[in-house]
Amino acid sequence: MAQSPYEVLGVKPDASLDEIRKVYRKLAKQFHPDLNPGKPEAEARFKSISAAYDLLSDPEKRARYDRGEIDESGAERPPREYYRGHAEGAQGWRYQPDGERDLSDLEDLFAAFGSAGRRQRGQAGEGFRARGGDRHFTLTVDFVTAATGGKQRLSLAPEEWLDVTIPAGFEDGKLLRLRGKGGPGFGGGPTGDALIEVHVAPHPLFRRDGDNILLELPVSVAEAVLGARVSVPTVTGPVAMTIPKGSDAGRQLRLRGKGIQRPKTPGDQIVTLRVVIGHPGDPELAEFLEKWAPQNPSNPRQGMPSV
């Protein structure tokens, strides 16, 4: 955590503008970089002193800093989000006290307050039964697990875990319902369900397009011109793929069945070639291209309509 501007200048939070100005001038003289050649730390110190003075000498900025609206660099600080704002929303169910019934419907609610007996029921003397409440959770799965399907561990409560089976192709933000994993039933009623909101984390290489997976594959000039056999990552592990001779940058190659692993009808992985020249380019290649006179010269922009 950065020092507060008051700490940087070594003044009290209720210091007057005059005091602050005085301290600033003294410190600025002491640490000015031009008066301290060969002392890089003086420059850093001078910068933080100037920034602190900049903030504290402007009454409006100083007031905003004191109220916590901006931080010591002057950047806006988001207003604090209080716990109660979350606790009263759907997320708050996560912190439901142990042993308290999840009251999923009005009957549970009446039962919890002991007034169920006063309800008029079809048959006198019938015992009160209610289904257990649903419990709500969120779970983040990695991209590959969501693409291939698999298990992911979910923490339900301290010491209580559940291995959740994620079906292949599960979409970000959708709900998964696990029957019978919710709150216990009441009076012999069935157990409630666990409702899990699943988030799929983005992947550094793969992107999803429906049931297909898109991947951009860097290839060298030689591989594009001469063709090559290269190893390509897929969600089910690396596979060998042939780059056809004379491939343009942007060419798309399809790896059948390597997309979202839906049983019976898996999607494809679509690989887009990206020709990489490299920086700095190979001087020999540049030299060759300068001397090179193509046998069949063509203009690659020939087909473009004029605008």
Add this chain to the structure above:
Amino acid sequence: MIALDDLLLRLAGLDRREIDRWIDNGWILPERRGETWVFHEVDVARVELIFEIRHEFAIDEEAMPLVLGLLDQVYNLRRQLRRMCDAVAAQPPEVQAIIRGALPPVTGASDGRLNRS
């Protein structure tokens, strides 16, 4: 949703052992991610609250389960009450009027308010 390291950066003065202990105690329920934890918004807000109760209100860790237990009960009741109110609000006006009429008056309220300041 933020990682444990980002949470530690955000809350100056909170150290890792302390938060590990809070997680062990079941005071916070972040999501396990491999060897570390990720915190949802509700978890972050709860960590800030616990941090304040612990360090600014000087409530020690022994007393924390009592404080959190009461807080969780209050919020649980408030969530339930809100659901009940939502259900009532979704009824036709005449049903709402019946329910309003059926609310027994509050008896035994003291005229002099409790002074708790």
